Amino acid sequence: MAEYLLLFRGGKGMDRDQSAQEYQEDMQKWVQWMANLSAQGKLGPAQPLKPEGKVVKGTSKLVTDGPFIEGKEMVGGYLVCKADSYDEAVEIAKQCPILESESGIVEVRSIMEMKM
Template sequence: MKDFMLVFRNPASNQETFANQSPEQMQAEMALWNNWMGKLAEQNKLIGGEPLHPEGKVLHGTKKKVTDGPFIEGKDIVGGYVLIKAESLEEAVALSKDCPQLNSDDGTVEVREIMKVS
């Protein structure tokens, strides 16, 4: 069994729409996530994961320059991540197909295997 990180990216505008939902909409949205992650958990394939606030700061290189981030005009930003277990990259992709992140056309799920550095 390998570990994978699913990185969720959205256009910044989507992120804001998400944050400004009514409590009912938010609840409905969370039900979708609960459903998807609940299924992973039942198969013991869920490790964890969190949604992220759209605001943040970015530190740059050796000068450690700090800029407001992560906004770059028109680019996608990371909205959250989930860690799962799967036998293979193919299985991890298959498990990601039902992710609510993909309910919007410009949402993406990037599937990356976690590198074991031993």
């Protein structure tokens, strides 16, 4: 089984106008999705990220406020999952509640084993 990183962008979480109840309902969907993965032994570390941040760049280590990209495309959280294949990881990603919103994006990346 290999590990895959799921990066979340956009989605309802970025929407500041969500009511408390909508937020609750949304979170319940995340819980169900992750509990399901956990029960199958496929859940790894997962955390949501705050919208603000800093960017450190290049040899001069220039620090700027960031990320500068538009809010909707900013990474809003990550989850590491275990899957037998890329296809399976993609299937897992398709179940992510973030995709209930048109702006939701899940980027699925395979974690590379570094050969020394």
